Structure formats: C-alpha cells, structure tokens
C-alpha cells in the first residue's frame with residue numbers, strides 16, 4: 410500500500426469514537442448540588458489544585474470543555490484501536506521535583522498511577538553515523554562523551570555536580586508561589602556558589618555550551634532541546650544548558666498505560682473525595698455578582714455556582730472575554746494584549762509494527778526517546794526560522810518517542826506507537842490556515858529525515874498515521890494558543906513575577922473570587938504540576954488554612 414493510500418485508509422478507520430479511558434465522566438450535576446469550588450478546565454494543573462482542595466474538604470466541581478479530561482496530559486487511540494497515543498506530552502520528568510511526587514503527598518499510586526523510568530534516557534544519533542546515548546548511569550553517559558573528547562566528558566560530569574548542588578534552590582522557588590518564601594536572588598545570595606549561578610543564569614545557553622564543550626557532537630547533544638522554551642543564543646537562557654542533568658537524575662518517566670494516567674488518577678482522587686467532573690462543558694462566561702466571581706456559565710446554557718471560589722485554567726487570551734472588560738483593569742489587559750506565543754510543535758503519530766532501530770556499534774538500539782539535532786548551527790538557526798515564519802525541513806530537529814518500547818501495554822502485542830515531534834512556526838506567510846494544505850508534506854519530510862537514522866521504518870512497517878500541524882494542536886486545546894507548547898513564551902517578559910502579568914503572579918485574578926492556574930501562570934508550562942500545587946497553596950491560605958495542615962489530616 411502506498412503511504413498516501415495507507416493514510417486515507419487510516420483516517421477512515423482511526424477516527425471512530427474510542428473509549429480508552431475507564432472513567433465515565435459524562436453526566437449532570439444535580440441542580441440542587443452545592444459546590445465550594447467550580448473549576449473551569451481539566452488539565453493536570455487544575456486537577457492537582459482541585460485534588461488538594463478536595464483533600465481539604467472543599468467540594469469541587471470540575472468542568473472540562475472537551476469530551477475527555479486531561480488537556481495536554483491525555484492518551485487516546487487516535488490511529489487504530491489498541492494503539493494508545495499520548496496526544497501531547499509523554500515525558501514527566503519535571504513533575505518529579507514537585508512535592509506532590511517527591512513526597513508522594515496525594516498517594517496517587519492508590520488511584521492507579523505507576524511510572525516507568527526508561528533507560529537509556531535519550532539517544533542522539535548524528536548524520537555522520539556517530540551517536541551519544543544518555544544512560545541513567547552517569548559513568549556510562551560520561552563514557553559516551555569521552556568517545557569524542559576527554560575534556561567534554563569531564564565537563565559533563567562537572568556540570569552534573571554543579572546542577573545537583575543547586576537543584577534544591579531551583580526547586581524551592583519553582584514549587585512555591587511568588588512571595589511565599591525567599592526569592593531566587595535571596596537564595597542565591599546565601600548560597601556558596603550563588604555568584605557562579607547568577608552569572609550562569611544571565612548568560613545564554615549557547616555561550617555556556619560553546620565555552621564548556623569543544624566537540625560539536627557534544628555541543629549538539631547539549632543543545633538538542635529546542636523545545637526548552639527559548640532560543641539557545643538568547644540571554645538569560647543559561648539554565649537550559651543544564652536541562653540534560655534533570656533527566657540524568659530522573660530519567661524521562663512515563664506513566665504506565667499512557668501520559669493520561671496522571672490526569673486519570675487525579676480525577677479518581679477528586680471523585681473519591683466527593684468531587685464531580687463533567688465533560689463537554691465549555692465555560693463561556695464568568696458569573697459576577699456585586700463585583701465577585703460566583704460561578705460560570707457553559708456553552709450549553711448550564712450554569713454552576715461556587716460558594717467559595719472559581720478556579721480557571723482557561724487561557725488568559727480567552728478568559729478576559731468572559732467578564733466585562735472594566736473588571737480586569739488596564740494593566741491586566743495590557744499583559745494579555747502583549748502575550749507572546751512560544752515554540753510551536755508539529756506532531757505525527759504512527760501505529761507501527763516495529764520501533765525505530767538506530768544503528769550502534771554491534772547492532773541497533775531502540776530508545777523510548779531519541780532526538781535528532783544534526784549540528785550546533787542547526788540549533789541556532791531555529792530562532793531565525795521562527796522569526797521569519799519559515800517552515801524549514803532541512804535536517805529538521807526531531808524528537809522521536811516510542812513509549813511502547815518500555816511500556817508494551819501501549820500497543821497490541823509486538824506493535825508500537827511512535828510520535829515524531831518537530832518544531833515549525835504557527836504563523837505562515839500565507840496565514841496559519843495554510844497548514845491544512847502543507848501538513849502532510851511536512852510530515853513526509855520529517856519521516857524521510859528520520860529514515861536516515863532508522864532505516865528500518867519502511868512503508869510496510871507503518872499501519873497508520875495522524876498528522877497534527879501547529880494549527881491542529883491549537884484546535885485540540887485552546888490552551889495551546891497559536892500552537893504554543895507551553896501556552897505562551899517563557900522569555901523574561903512572561904516569566905517569574907511577570908507570568909501571566911506583572912502584579913498578578915500569585916494565582917489571584919483581578920476579579921475577586923476568581924483564581925487562575927495552568928501553563929499561563931507561574932512558573933509556566935510542561936508537566937511540572939507547579940502551577941497546580943502553588944495555586945492550592947495560595948487558595949488554602951486565603952481560606953484560612955495551609956497545605957501543610959491539609960496534608961497532616963488523615964485521609
């Protein structure tokens with residue numbers, strides 16, 4: 410079957426309604442039901458906030474606009490029956506620094522959550538046939554660098570030690586709301602290596618990597634994550650030069666059964682604590698009485714009142730249209746008007762009969778995560794392509810994810826799910842709608858490039874595919890504004906105390922009674938759960954208790 414015929418066959422078969430996830434969340438909250446908290450949107454962050462509030466004894470109603478909960482932490486059979494694809498995120502490493510997971514605060518294992526820790530962590534093959542594999546074992550990874558340069562191997566080990574030394578400081582500020590506890594600057598001022606880190610954080614990632622490593626393979630390895638939010642040559646991106654060390658510590662953990670198992674376990678937790686979750690409930694309007702937000706109204710005309718507060722995870726671009734403009738204030742509206750998108754993803758999901766097999770010494774290697782970044786120059790060109798809205802399929806940087814290697818439950822016996830994630834701008838010269846015309850060609854070009862590294866992926870191994878352009882990614886979830894992976898740029902103008910807007914970084918919104926969490930809030934996107942837990946810290950304080958007190962309570 411030719412690729413095109415195969416694709417057409419797939420689209421007919423693939424899009425039948427599928428009931429992968431076990432929870433039945435459809436239903437009506439009886440009109441007489443009373444809720445303390447109404448939550449608009451069911452991404453992992455808002456579910457985390459709701460879970461802590463439910464544990465505190467507040468009755469929560471969660472309203473999700475889509476047919477299924479989870480937002481960008483969702484798994485679905487989008488190609489063929491039995492192939493469970495993560496529709497967005499797969500790697501959950503960042504959430505492992507969150508006290509939610511680190512201290513097992515909600516015991517989500519009791520609600521079905523189980524993680525797998527892939528080893529190797531990441532494989533990075535290069536066009537000349539060489540490769541660097543990151544293994545969970547540090548010595549083994551260092552040996553991979555030593556194939557290219559003894560100096561670079563020593564640098565990798567040194568940077569790992571530097572990272573381990575400072576990680577508790579980064580974690581303390583990431584997993585606390587702004588203004589709760591010491592700021593990063595205050596913490597660095599007290600730290601023995603604080604001055605070293607002040608300089609590193611202000612530098613560009615590229616400056617650090619170029620000056621620390623001498624070999625271009627090692628430099629390309631260190632730069633291989635364009636998805637780390639900001640172009641590597643921009644000032645104040647220095648922390649992303651240390652990105653590989655977080656996953657050296659934690660691997661890139663995968664929930665067993667699919668990324669969506671995280672949000673499903675949170676939903677089970679909320680329901681077990683007297684909460685209600687309704688799907689197909691797109692919130693369209695905030696109900697404001699006497700200047701206070703007291704509930705929400707949905708597209709279908711239903712309305713739900715909250716006795717204590719409304720919590721939103723609606724994108725700020727949409728949220729401001731849901732209440733009279735004057736309630737937000739000029740500063741907040743200016744923050745929304747000037748909000749910028751971040752890197753945009755281009756995704757193809759495949760149902761395959763084999764995983765990618767990358768040639769290595771003595772045979773082939775199949776790794777859950779593989780990243781293709783040919784050279785440092787290619788990494789640096791990335792920002793330019795975005796700036797001029799150019800679709801660039803020349804040596805496209807790709808992230809290839811095959812979860813079924815480590816988790817066979819994701820596909821029928823012997824089969825595999827493969828995600829090929831590329832990065833292309835949403836705004837095209839012809840306008841974003843042009844993506845509907847060109848997306849199949851871009852997907853074909855990505856596959857052609859991938860085959861240079863995994864020649865086993867011939868047409869006969871491909872059972873089905875589904876392509877998501879940056880425009881489709883926005884269509885899937887309004888939080889992916891303009892195809893943004895993290896809801897919006899995490900450049901300095903939208904970071905720290907300026908996320909979402911200067912003056913509004915503490916999850917309390919200008920309309921009293923309304924709180925906001927999710928990727929538009931501090932510290933931003935990715936599966937960190939930080940906005941979710943931090944919002945719970947603020948809300949519980951406002952309600953006269955604390956997260957510590959709630960966690961001390963018996964289940």
Ligand SMILES: Cc1cc2nc3c(=O)[nH]c(=O)nc-3n(C[C@H](O)[C@H](O)[C@H](O)COP(=O)(O)OP(=O)(O)OC[C@H]3O[C@@H](n4cnc5c(N)ncnc54)[C@H](O)[C@@H]3O)c2cc1C
Nearest residue numbers: 450452453454474480481498499500692888928934935936
């Ligand atoms: C293709 C892709 C791949 C990614 N891969 C990774 C990865 O591997 N690792 C990683 O850490 N991060 C990854 N990310 C980023 C990460 O998935 C997101 O930043 C994160 O999941 C955002 O979570 P959230 O809870 O803030 O919001 P979301 O998950 O976006 O949830 C928001 C929810 O609110 C709902 N909603 C919005 N508006 C309304 C409304 N008006 N009414 C009712 N409901 C509404 C949405 O439908 C959605 O369910 C990826 C993102 C993308 C797009």
